[in-house]
Amino acid sequence: MLYDRLDSLRERAQRRLDAVHRGEHALTHQSMSERQSYHELLTGRLSQLGAVERGLCFGRLDNDDDTRLYIGRIGLFDDDYEPVLVDWRAPAAQAFYGATPARRLGVRRRRHLRTHDRTVVGIEDDVLDLATLGDMDDTERRQLSGEAALLASLAAGRTGRMNEIVATIQAEQDRVIRSGLAGILVVEGGPGTGKTVVALHRAAYLLYTHRARLARRGVLIVGPNPTFTRYIDQVLPSLGETDVVLATLAELYPGVSASGEDEPLAARVKGDPRMADVVAAAVRDRQRVPEHDLELVVDGEPYVLSRAVCERVRDRARARAGRDGELANRARRHFVRDILGALTRQAVDRLGADLLGDADVQDIRRELAAAPEVRAALDGLWPELTPTELLADLYSSADLIASAAPEFTAAERAALLRPGPPAAQRWTPADVPLLDEAAEHLGELDRAVYAAAAAERRERGEVTEETGYARAGVELQQEYEEFADDVTTTDDDVDPLAEGVVRRYRGDEGGGPVSEGALGDRQWVYGHVIVDEAQELPAMAWRLLMRRCPARSMTLVGDLAQASAPGAPATWAEVLDLWAQGRWRRERLTVNYRTPAPIMALAADVLATIDPDAAPPGSVRDGAEPWWRPVEEAELAPALSAAVDEELAALAAGANPSGDHADGDHSSDRGEPAGRLAVIVPESRFAGLGRQLRAVRTDVALGGSPAVLDARVALLTVAQAKGLEFDSVVVVDPAAILEAVRPGACATYDAHGAGDLYVALTRATRRLGVVTTGPLPDVLARLARPTGPDGERGSRRVRR
Numbered sequence: 151m152l153y154d155r156l157d158s159l160r161e162r163a164q165r166r167l168d169a170v171h172r173g174e175h176a177l178t179h180q181s182m183s184e185r186q187s188y189h190e191l192l193t194g195r196l197s198q199l200g201a202v203e204r205g206l207c208f209g210r211l212d213n214d215d216d217t218r219l220y221i222g223r224i225g226l227f228d229d230d231y232e233p234v235l236v237d238w239r240a241p242a243a244q245a246f247y248g249a250t251p252a253r254r255l256g257v258r259r260r261r262h263l264r265t266h267d268r269t270v271v272g273i274e275d276d277v278l279d280l281a282t283l284g285d286m287d288d289t290e291r292r293q294l295s296g297e298a299a300l301l302a303s304l305a306a307g308r309t310g311r312m313n314e315i316v317a318t319i320q321a322e323q324d325r326v327i328r329s330g331l332a333g334i335l336v337v338e339g340g341p342g343t344g345k346t347v348v349a350l351h352r353a354a355y356l357l358y359t360h361r362a363r364l365a366r367r368g369v370l371i372v373g374p375n376p377t378f379t380r381y382i383d384q385v386l387p388s389l390g391e392t393d394v395v396l397a398t399l400a401e402l403y404p405g406v407s408a409s410g411e412d413e414p415l416a417a418r419v420k421g422d423p424r425m426a427d428v429v430a431a432a433v434r435d436r437q438r439v440p441e442h443d444l445e446l447v448v449d450g451e452p453y454v455l456s457r458a459v460c461e462r463v464r465d466r467a468r469a470r471a472g473r474d475g476e477l478a479n480r481a482r483r484h485f486v487r488d489i490l491g492a493l494t495r496q497a498v499d500r501l502g503a504d505l506l507g508d509a510d511v512q513d514i515r516r517e518l519a520a521a522p523e524v525r526a527a528l529d530g531l532w533p534e535l536t537p538t539e540l541l542a543d544l545y546s547s548a549d550l551i552a553s554a555a556p557e558f559t560a561a562e563r564a565a566l567l568r569p570g571p572p573a574a575q576r577w578t579p580a581d582v583p584l585l586d587e588a589a590e591h592l593g594e595l596d597r598a599v600y601a602a603a604a605a606e607r608r609e610r611g612e613v614t615e616e617t618g619y620a621r622a623g624v625e626l627q628q629e630y631e632e633f634a635d636d637v638t639t640t641d642d643d644v645d646p647l648a649e650g651v652v653r654r655y656r657g658d659e660g661g662g663p664v665s666e667g668a669l670g671d672r673q674w675v676y677g678h679v680i681v682d683e684a685q686e687l688p689a690m691a692w693r694l695l696m697r698r699c700p701a702r703s704m705t706l707v708g709d710l711a712q713a714s715a716p717g718a719p720a721t722w723a724e725v726l727d728l729w730a731q732g733r734w735r736r737e738r739l740t741v742n743y744r745t746p747a748p749i750m751a752l753a754a755d756v757l758a759t760i761d762p763d764a765a766p767p768g769s770v771r772d773g774a775e776p777w778w779r780p781v782e783e784a785e786l787a788p789a790l791s792a793a794v795d796e797e798l799a800a801l802a803a804g805a806n807p808s809g810d811h812a813d814g815d816h817s818s819d820r821g822e823p824a825g826r827l828a829v830i831v832p833e834s835r836f837a838g839l840g841r842q843l844r845a846v847r848t849d850v851a852l853g854g855s856p857a858v859l860d861a862r863v864a865l866l867t868v869a870q871a872k873g874l875e876f877d878s879v880v881v882v883d884p885a886a887i888l889e890a891v892r893p894g895a896c897a898t899y900d901a902h903g904a905g906d907l908y909v910a911l912t913r914a915t916r917r918l919g920v921v922t923t924g925p926l927p928d929v930l931a932r933l934a935r936p937t938g939p940d941g942e943r944g945s946r947r948v949r950r
């Protein structure tokens with residue numbers, strides 16, 4: 151019945167789209183742009199209806215009042231507008247995730263439905279009202295298994311892409327997903343607790359619940375690297391949501407692709423909060439006063455700009471800019487006007503003021519303004535600068551750095567210096583917040599100025615004449631449609647439609663829906679911002695993100711123990727008290743859905759060195775003991791390749807490959823698809839091992855390449871593996887990962903080696919191996935202990 155309903159909705163949307171294409175239903179004055187807006191609305195609707203095909207309905211609630219609700223990926227109504235399927239995000243669906251025997255929320259029985267294509271292939275019941283148990287027959291009792299749906303979903307082989315989890319969201323996760331929109335929500339939790347997947351479902355929930363507010367401004371999701379962005383990019387479309395912008399920090403300054411890499415010290419310095427003052431000083435330093443009087447010759451005539459005049463004119467321009475809130479590039483015109491005034495006066499004095507009329511004076515002024523010598527002098531004293539020019543100039547000059555950063559140590563200043571022509575500049579992710587900061591002082595140029603003004607207008611919520619006109623048109627059209635057909639547009643659709651119409655009136659086709667326009671507009675203000683791996687972001691990045699969301703409606707997801715970036719904060723309060731004191735709250739996820747218990751026990755030993763008070767999350771799953779294999783340095787690549795083969799075979803067969811270090815046979819894994827494997831290596835070994843492995847095997851993709859998520863075997867650094875998961879993981883040379891001092895790093899800056907190792911050890915969903923070329927680090931001593939007859943190492947286990 152539900153699929154029939156879905157089919158008929160699809161047919162109807164398709165019919166209406168065809169009608170729009172044919173120009174039917176057109177009002178007399180319907181413009182092409184209105185039609186285009188309908189085209190967008192209906193294609194969006196069709197893709198939403200297409201996205202919910204798999205597992206359309208996955209739950210049922212039997213309530214105390216004998217009502218029965220089906221829960222699914224979308225809400226559906228019958229012809230009498232009675233709900234036949236409740237959207238998982240609707241308030242009525244909350245009991246599906248939140249009800250327990252102790253707190254039943256009016257639910258007697260919760261049923262999980264598993265479907266294959268359009269057929270129900272399994273059901274599992276949670277009987278919450280225990281009194282009902284007595285009335286059940288044997289068949290019904292056998293279906294009782296609260297966690298079966300979850301475990302079935304966790305046991306599935308990894309595909310290289312994150313999947314949605316609507317059917318199996320757990321109660322603590324549901325609390326996070328449905329938490330209110332206002333303020334900053336920090337979601338903490340150990341590895342594999344679902345922070346990422348929960349944040350994505352929260353985005354879908356917020357877009358559903360606050361559609362009017364969020365669809366227009368959009369939701370920004372910031373991830374740690376492009377691979378991660380690709381890893382998660384299917385989740386929201388599969389939930390029918392597309393008004394979301396997925397980006398890395400490196401993509402948040404329009405027009406700059408920040409693909410370079412910084413040495414750890416440089417990254418740390420660039421992320422330091424003092425850089426805000428450095429950028430401000432760098433802008434001011436470019437508004438110069440010459441050391442001596444400046445002599446110019448224009449058309450053979452001498453002119454003098456005295457130091458005192460330059461200083462007075464500059465200070466006056468600055469004061470005026472300060473008063474009017476103008477940025478440097480805009481305030482420059484005051485400076486230019488007064489300097490030209492001073493030069494014009496000199497010419498007029500020389501020619502004799504009595505002999506010249508106003509028009510003559512204006513001519514002189516114009517000629518002076520056009521003279522290359524004058525322009526060069528003005529550019530030297532107060533140049534018009536783009537943020538990229540400002541930063542490139544700063545990095546290329548030890549003098550400019552010294553002047554802007556007098557409080558930095560010599561090593562810190564040297565870390566910023568990048569000699570060579572600015573053209574060779576490759577922007578790094580750490581530069582992006584600095585460019586944004588510079589734009590805050592300099593102001594935008596050209597196209598960007600327009601975009602900024604447009605953003606400001608939108609921010610003030612001004613309904614311009616054009617928007618008003620468009621809105622009226624859309625409403626009229628809507629009324630007509632409702633009259634002519636059934637209701638599909640809602641009030642919430644009107645504003646985005648009207649905006650679409652306005653954009654096209656203006657010829658601003660580039661704008662498009664939120665997801666296209668927002669990233670190209672530095673001053674776009676998002677309705678909600680979600681930051682994943684938030685523990686990695688330094689102070690300067692937070693400044694940028696807070697600018698993108700002045701309302702401070704944000705979800706920050708992270709685990710401080712997994713921090714590895716130089717300059718990462720030590721506590722959430724360190725970041726958030728600065729920006730949203732009293733307006734941020736915390737939720738903690740405690741159950742690990744990824745890493746099997748024996749692997750988590752090993753990782754917990756590392757966690758104890760990072761934070762002795764931290765409790766590792768309990769694992770839902772059990773699995774093979776991790777293995778360790780010492781090899782000779784010269785044999786590393788072939789030994790690794792052999793271990794990879796053994797692991798792939800073990801994934802396929804469910805056996806443990808590691809000879810002496812093997813634990814028992816885990817035949818429960820037998821017969822499953824082979825799955826995917828990652829080799830995680832210290833940065834210093836990445837290039838070398840990458841070359842060697844690729845020389846002997848064709849199934850390896852290297853971190854950073856687009857193929858890495860689809861390959862059977864991925865070779866990754868820890869930074870590249872962050873946030874991802876694989877069926878099997880082999881960690882190479884953990885001592886070097888722990889050591890933390892990377893080439894060029896300054897010893898005073900700890901690069902969080904233990905955090906890196908913790909991340910590396912917790913990427914596996916089924917199996918973990920460790921290969922060393924030297925002694926095993928003490929913190930991994932558990933690996934050297936013999937396994938007992940039961941295949942376990944007998945010491946502390948971390949279980950749910």
Ligand SMILES: Nc1ncnc2c1ncn2[C@@H]1O[C@H](COP(=O)(O)OP(=O)(O)OP(=O)(O)O)[C@@H](O)[C@H]1O
Nearest residue numbers: 315318319320341342343344345346347743744873
């Ligand atoms: N309720 C659930 N039902 C099914 N699968 C789940 C559930 N919660 C989490 N998972 C799965 O557990 C795995 C780990 O989730 P996720 O990557 O979101 O964790 P994380 O906390 O972000 O981890 P890390 O901090 O290590 O990056 C994913 O495969 C996710 O789909």
